[in-house]
Amino acid sequence: MIYNLTKEELENYFLERNDKKFRAEQIFKWLYQKKVKTYEEMTDIKKETLKELEEELPIYRVELVSVERDKDVNKYLFRLKDGEHIEAVLMRHDYGNSICVSSQIGCNMGCKFCESGRRKKVRNLTSGEIVTQVLQVEEDINERITHVVIMGIGEPFDNYDEVIKFCRIINDPKGLAIGSRHITISTCGIIPKIREFSDLNLQINLAISLHAPNDELRSEIMPINKAYPLKDLIKEIKKYVEKTNRRVTFEYILLKNVNDKEQHAKELAKLLKGINCYVNLIPYNETENIQYERSNMFQIMKFYDILKKENVNVTIRKEFGSKISAACGQLRSKKEEK
Secondary structure, X not given: OHHHOOHHHHHHHHXXXXXXXXXXXXXXXXXXXXXXXXXXXXXXXXXXXXXHHHHHOOOOOOEEEEEEEOOOEEEEEEEOOOOOEEEEEEEEEOOEEEEEEOOEEOOOOOOOOOHHHHOOOOEXXXXXXXXXXXXXXXXXXOOOOOEEEEOOOOOHHHHHHHHHHHHHHHHOXXXXXXXXXXXXXXXXXXXXXXXXXXXXXXXXXXXXXXXXOOHHHHHHHOOHHHHOOHHHHHHHHHHHHHHHOOOEEEEEEEEOOOOOOHHHHHHHHHHHOOOOEEXXXXXXXXXXXXXXXXXXXXXXXXXXXXXXHOOOOEEEOOOOOOOOOOOOOHHHHHHHOO
């Protein structure tokens, strides 16, 4: 699949065949700027070369199955070649169009509040399967995607190599030319991969799915915390910030009577003290398969105010998709469990 290759990998492909390195740039231009779907449309490349490419690196995109649309959000369901399904979400902001893409089919992290984690991981997505989610959504809305968040189905750092390749492809000036600082990778806290990511010296944003301010509660709702406890995670984040000089986002889904109390807000402020970060408070999207409930707006605002008073940079995420299957993995579950 041609979309699996970075420009550098494609350059090496042509060099190994005693062809010119610049062919890769030509192909990238056709795929990502002109957005062709067949090799026949690439009119400035020899037919013999195109025939070889068709056989060895076919042009394949994930297949769009359905779209649920609300005012500022579209939820997409895609089918893959093996018949599995994944999701992506388009969110329209005043600063541009943002897409949240999936990195795996299912997820093994097992977060108790997450629909994606309810259905176990089937396999990792290839970089091309992630790339073509972006292309299909751009085609659907006939507009450019300006921001990408890898926060859909799956744990991105459990598919580290393919996710990094995806980022390089969409960031390439000859690819989709999406700026590094407009790309965000979200992880629940796989410490070795955070360390590896910090060594790449990329300008890509890092977000941590935190959702609890202490080990006991976090281990209860996020099993990953037993492998990588909060104390170790925070220590690694401090090293990351010091090494990269980048601000980190902490995501915190508010669950009614679970992690939304005054004591939790104070614990959270203490935990994050001195870290260059901001907290993104997220109202929970309820699903019929999971017992957790959304905190009411009064409690959310109370939590927000406590963090503000403790000098924590904090925002409440704008709500999207209240009229559609908004929870991550919900559309896939509906389709496959039907």
